[in-house]
Amino acid sequence: MAQVVLKDLNKMYDDVHAVKDVNLNILDKEFVVLVGPSGCGKSTTLRMIAGLEEITSGEIQIGNRVVNDLPPKDRDIAMVFQNYALYPHMTVYDNMAFGLKMRKFPKAEIQKRVQDAAEILGIQELLKRKPRQLSGGQRQRVAVGRAIVRHPQVFLFDEPLSNLDAKLRVQMRVELKRLHNRLETTAIYVTHDQVEAMTLGDRVVVMKDGWIQQVGEPLEVYGRPRNRFVAGFIGSPAMNFIETTVADGAGALWVECAGLRLRVPAERSARLAGKRRQAVVLGIRPEDLHPATGADPVDLTCEAVVDVVEPLGSDILLDVKVGNCVIVVRVDPSVRLRQHDKIRLAFTPERIHFFDAKTEESLQ
Amino acid sequence: MAKHPRSLVPTVGAAPPIEVALPRPRPAAPWRLTRFLESERLLAALLLAPAVVLLALFIAYPFVMGVWLALSDASVGSPGTFVGLRNFVKEWNDSIFQTAFQNTFFYTFWATIFKLTLGMWLALLLNRQFRGMRLVRASMLLPFIVPTVLSTFAWRWMVDPTFSVVNWLLYSIGLITNKLPFLSDGRWAMWCAIVVNTWRGMPFFAITLLAGLQTISPDLHEAASLDGANSWQRFWKVTWPLLKPVTIVVVVFSVIQTFADFQLIYVLTGGGPANSTHLLATYAYQIGVATGLLGEGAAISLFMFPVLFVVVWFQLRYLRRLEGA
Helix, strand or coil: CCCCCEEEEEECCCCCEEEEEEEEEECCCCCEEEEECCCCCHHHHHHHHHHCCCEEEEEEEEECCCCCCCCHHHEEEEEEECCCCCCCCHHHHHHHHHHHHCCCCCHHHHHHHHHHHHHHHHCCHHHCCCCCCCCCCHHHHHHHHHCCCCCCEEEEEEECCCCCCCHHHHHHHHHHHHHHHHHHCCCEECCCCHHHHHHHCEEEEECCCCCCEEEEEEHHHHHHEEECCCCCCHHCCCCCEEEEEEEEEEEEEEECCCCCCECCCCCHHHHCCCEEEEEEEEEHHHHHEEECCCCCCCCHHEEEEEEEEEEEECCCEEEEECCCCCEEEECCCCCCCCCCEEEEEEEEECCHHHHHHHCCCCCC | CCCEEEEEEEECCCCCCCCECCCCCCCCCCCCHHHHHHHHHHHHHHHHHHHHHHHHHHHHHHHHHHHHHHHHHCCCCCCCCCCCHHHHHHCCCCCHHHHHHHHHHHHHHHHHHHHHHHHHHHHHCCCCCCCHHHHHHHCCCCCHHHHHHHHHHHHHHHHHCCHHHHHHHHHHCCCCCCCCCCCCCHHHHHHHHHHHHHHHHHHHHHHHHHHHHHHCCHHHHHHHCCCCHHHHHHHHHHHHHHHHHHHHHHHHHHHHHHHHHCCCHHCCCCCCCCCCCCHHHHHHHHHHHCCCCHHHHHHHHHHHHHHHHHHHHHHHHHHHHHHHC
């Protein structure tokens, strides 16, 4: 168990700057998830921590020890790969025992550790099988087992669930979380799936184009995204964005576009005061919109026409047209609406986000 | 397009009749060839026929003919009569045959060992990423592409007893004072043949093993290095076991070719000096064609058959066991 510190970490591949000035302090026993779209540098960062990629500049510390020049085997880490990377010619037992054998552990100790790990993961009956005789979920467990037998200081996970089907992925996600609670080992997990990031991480690190966009607890990143990218990437369905202009009127600030005119909530006025007659992007999550009732202030509502109805069971997603834009609204399954129905939508005022149209930074 | 036949279905009362489309009847006699080709058995026989004819003509007939000749006292100009195993017994007791027999094993064993070791080493080097990688990989095949006769001639000049450039080079830099007897001493000549065979065959090993190496996921090596394996352990515990099936196929192939090698020895030493570098193939040629004793020549060449059969059988069995494991 150890903390991991990344200082000004950079990675260049010829002309491509894959990881840019990454600074991150991962606490002991913490579960940190690096999340972002393909090519954002999350896997490269993880591989640099593992020692599988050379660092162009910067420093990596694992447990107060600078590991920049240490080979992977001396970093006291274990990694679970996306395609499991199980040795196909070895049995499950040998796969799990391999790292211990290489480190010359006594046979009895190896046996005990493999048995313990197999018990934790429920794979005792698979120990004599070869990887190709296992299902995807079982292989995943073996890959995790191979990592945990070593009792490393840090676990690294490189998109370990992406090869599983949707149902198994949810199940394994829960198991990984349970395992982390039990083992209490520092874990760094890479995924492009924001749901995995939100559900697993103590903290989430959102990356894009090699830069860290935001670091925070899942609900903090979800509720207070630092910029438009984070706001759009975290959350499913994604946040709605509407290009608007800030205007004055009736002693208040308003944002408006074709088919929409909303009064800016008082607590946001200060940040938007300097943006009069300028473009800002309004962001609102689908669940922060609802069919208006008498209790909703009229100046926080707008007219909309239903375009597509997507019943999900637990709720219904409506694609609605507001002026020239199409936005998504999540409503209660009891709401009965059909295509072309007109509705009035109300915005939850404290959940409205504004982003600078040029810099895309949050105007929170 | 033909119209579908329609019929009037009787209806109840005064309601108008309804038109219903009926299926179009199949043509009474479909085209004969179509019917013939639709039969899987006949089609399979048809597709296999060219291969069977070629095999029968160029493999089965010469083989059966060879067996017949080996059991006869045929010679050039004489069809010969059946003599049983006399040719085999005679050759077995012939000292030159015994030398050729041993040479064939010696030559095959060492050439295969060298080709495998150096081919593996080269494949591992070429499996790394470097500038000009494709060019180097392609040019590596050159010794394999050049006709054996041509390249062996070049080698013969290089190790010629009188004009050897190698001797000249070693002499010039002061490593030797007397010429080395590359082709004038039996043992030296055999090792020269092994070197040339290795030079020629190694690229095939390397390129095939390289293809095998590229099917091994780099993740496995990364996992092994995280597991604490050093580069030798990664090779021995991960790469080698995964490369075994490809290796066995290449080795079987090479053993067959090396055991039955003819051109290289024929051009480099001609079996000499004093018959000391004959292999079964060159000796069979010498007796069967040069001397004209077709029966004895065929018997010598047939000595290769059981040996190769056993080698191939064992190796294929091992391969099947690996695949099943």
